[in-house]
Amino acid sequence: MKKQVNQPALPPGLDERLARSGLRPTTQRRQVYRVLLQKRDHPSAEEVFIRAKQELPDISMATVYNCLDTLVRCGLVKQVHHDRGATRYCSNMSEHHHFYCDECGGTYDITTDPEEGHPEMRLPPGFRMRGYEIAFNGLCPACATKKR
Amino acid sequence: MKKQVNQPALPPGLDERLARSGLRPTTQRRQVYRVLLQKRDHPSAEEVFIRAKQELPDISMATVYNCLDTLVRCGLVKQVHHDRGATRYCSNMSEHHHFYCDECGGTYDITTDPEEGHPEMRLPPGFRMRGYEIAFNGLCPACATKKR
DNA sequence: CTAGGTGCAAAAGGTTTGCGGTTAA
DNA sequence: TTAACCGCAAACCTTTTGCACCTAG
Numbered sequence: 001m002k003k004q005v006n007q008p009a010l011p012p013g014l015d016e017r018l019a020r021s022g023l024r025p026t027t028q029r030r031q032v033y034r035v036l037l038q039k040r041d042h043p044s045a046e047e048v049f050i051r052a053k054q055e056l057p058d059i060s061m062a063t064v065y066n067c068l069d070t071l072v073r074c075g076l077v078k079q080v081h082h083d084r085g086a087t088r089y090c091s092n093m094s095e096h097h098h099f100y101c102d103e104c105g106g107t108y109d110i111t112t113d114p115e116e117g118h119p120e121m122r123l124p125p126g127f128r129m130r131g132y133e134i135a136f137n138g139l140c141p142a143c144a145t146k147k148r
Numbered sequence: 149m150k151k152q153v154n155q156p157a158l159p160p161g162l163d164e165r166l167a168r169s170g171l172r173p174t175t176q177r178r179q180v181y182r183v184l185l186q187k188r189d190h191p192s193a194e195e196v197f198i199r200a201k202q203e204l205p206d207i208s209m210a211t212v213y214n215c216l217d218t219l220v221r222c223g224l225v226k227q228v229h230h231d232r233g234a235t236r237y238c239s240n241m242s243e244h245h246h247f248y249c250d251e252c253g254g255t256y257d258i259t260t261d262p263e264e265g266h267p268e269m270r271l272p273p274g275f276r277m278r279g280y281e282i283a284f285n286g287l288c289p290a291c292a293t294k295k296r
Numbered sequence: 297c298t299a300g301g302t303g304c305a306a307a308a309g310g311t312t313t314g315c316g317g318t319t320a321a
Numbered sequence: 322t323t324a325a326c327c328g329c330a331a332a333c334c335t336t337t338t339g340c341a342c343c344t345a346g
Contacts, residue, residue, distance in 0.1 A: 103291035126289030141274030143251035
């Protein structure tokens with residue numbers, strides 16, 4: 001059963017991206033992507049589920065997880081991890097970092113300009129930084145050597 | 149039942165730190181801390197459990213979690229989170245960041261000098277960086293305002 | 297003696313999987 | 322028509338909790 005109300009504009013680029021990977025543009029994938037574009041507050045899978053359900057009452061958690069995973073693999077969405085909490089999803093694909101509020105738990109995108117100054121100096125006005133931690137990834141010396 | 153073999157030197161500072169918080173220096177807490185000092189490869193709770201069990205065959209997972217939590221609250225150990233994996237534990241309390249190897253999954257401490265240059269430039273020789281992400285924390289503008 | 301700790305087993309998130317039925321191309 | 326996808330329920334993994342027993346001060 002598909003609820004019928006006037007829906008916001010179709011997510012741009014989705015169908016082509018899916019097709020390029022040989023995947024189908026299903027109603028559920030469109031809706032999950034739409035949810036992520038509509039309110040960019042880094043919802044968890046469960047929050048995506050709740051929001052998607054308003055349009056597609058029969059959607060399941062498993063499908064939400066599947067769709068999110070598909071979107072991540074298509075390069076349309078990124079996962080955001082923080083502490084032990086649930087994985088959160090982010091449809092802002094431009095390079096940025098994150099600020100986690102110790103008080104309310106909110107997650108904010110921080111667009112640092114890597115050309116200038118130190119990260120702790122580059123926060124927008126109003127944020128009060130308590131600390132930061134950099135997570136590098138790539139190849140460790142041992143694996144880098146093995147690779148060539 | 150306590151296995152009796154000659155043990156490495158007692159963990160320094162532990163008993164005093166515990167006492168300062170009104171906590172008891174139990175055999176299990178000493179052993180868990182010893183494990184973390186002995187091999188600083190950021191073991192998960194399960195890995196700590198396995199290593200601690202070699203000396204204390206009757207120790208339980210719940211106790212390992214309790215002890216790790218106690219050590220964290222005493223400021224002797226830090227938690228390290230990465231992706232969806234299990235929480236890892238780190239006994240290096242000096243300020244540092246981390247490098248995660250995409251190939252072998254290893255976690256390495258990176259001591260960046262915040263006075264000089266950009267983080268991506270400050271990796272020790274041999275590491276090949278693919279990306280990095282900065283996780284700030286503190287108070288967001290809304291919560292910072294409420295606090296005063 | 298007794299508050300604080302331990303070990304066990306069960307429960308609680310969050311996420312993944314297996315499978316029969318459904319749907320887009 | 323049929324491979325890809327969905328919904329359901331059960332499994333899984335990590336972590337937390339409740340509770341009876343134990344132990345350090």
